[in-house]
Amino acid sequence: xxxxxxxxxxxxxxPAPAAVAPAPGATPRRTPLVARxxxxxxxxxALVAVxxxxxxxxxxxxxxxxxQLLANSTATVFGLGILILLLGPVSGxxxxxxxxxxxxxxxxxxxxxxxxxxxxVYVAAQIVGAIAGAILADAMFGEPxxxxxxxxxxxxxxLLGEVVATAGLILLIFGLARAERLQFAPVAVASYIGAAYxxxxxxxxxxxxxxxxxAFTDTFAGIAPGSVLGFVGMQLVGAVVGLTLVALIYMPGxxxx
Numbered sequence: 001x002x003x004x005x006x007x008x009x010x011x012x013x014x015p016a017p018a019a020v021a022p023a024p025g026a027t028p029r030r031t032p033l034v035a036r037x038x039x040x041x042x043x044x045x046a047l048v049a050v051x052x053x054x055x056x057x058x059x060x061x062x063x064x065x066x067x068q069l070l071a072n073s074t075a076t077v078f079g080l081g082i083l084i085l086l087l088g089p090v091s092g093x094x095x096x097x098x099x100x101x102x103x104x105x106x107x108x109x110x111x112x113x114x115x116x117x118x119x120x121v122y123v124a125a126q127i128v129g130a131i132a133g134a135i136l137a138d139a140m141f142g143e144p145x146x147x148x149x150x151x152x153x154x155x156x157x158x159l160l161g162e163v164v165a166t167a168g169l170i171l172l173i174f175g176l177a178r179a180e181r182l183q184f185a186p187v188a189v190a191s192y193i194g195a196a197y198x199x200x201x202x203x204x205x206x207x208x209x210x211x212x213x214x215a216f217t218d219t220f221a222g223i224a225p226g227s228v229l230g231f232v233g234m235q236l237v238g239a240v241v242g243l244t245l246v247a248l249i250y251m252p253g254x255x256x257x
């Protein structure tokens with residue numbers, strides 16, 4: 001069961017208020033693929049521009065690392081929430097390959113969702129968008145457009161943090177779908193990412209595309225290219241853990257005999 005299939009059908013549902021947008025994973029089926037791909041590319045680019053740009057701004061305003069992280073996480077929370085509200089009705093606002101892959105996996109088990117072709121173009125758009133967003137942020141602050149990050153993040157405890165952060169994200173998104181509470185996803189997802197900045201050791205990348213994009217900037221939010229593969233691997237593990245938790249916690253009940 002996917003986030004998309006959790007929404008009521010057109011025949012059975014009471015129409016939702018116009019202000020309520022679909023959430024990540026709730027891919028609108030009638031939107032042309034080119035529009036959905038454009039939304040994923042632009043949305044991911046904007047998200048990375050927010051993450052990287054706010055990190056650069058923070059380091060220019062204060063030397064206090066705690067305040068830097070506070071500024072970075074706050075900007076990310078607001079930016080992500082707005083992007084989900086804006087682009088959710090178009091593409092489902094995945095902005096994240098693990099969300100796209102998780103929807104594809106659950107769709108394979110009989111529900112609605114993205115197919116293999118859509119996964120390929122979504123993920124490609126997300127990666128291109130993430131790289132473009134990092135370059136844009138560097139350009140806005142007069143940094144070298146492309147400079148590989150030197151911020152090593154290969155320690156084992158950071159990798160564990162990525163498993164936890166990604167598992168929690170997948171549990172949240174697809175758990176909301178199972179509970180038919182997707183209308184709260186823009187606030188819930190943004191709030192979770194903001195909290196995970198602080199409670200995970202890795203500051204919650206939880207996104208392979210964003211991880212790749214952040215390797216292109218040697219600034220506060222960067223990650224050394226040598227650390228990217230480990231982070232992406234642990235994010236995929238976290239996605240599997242998250243889907244397992246969704247299946248366990250939201251196990252369908254048996255009909256009364």
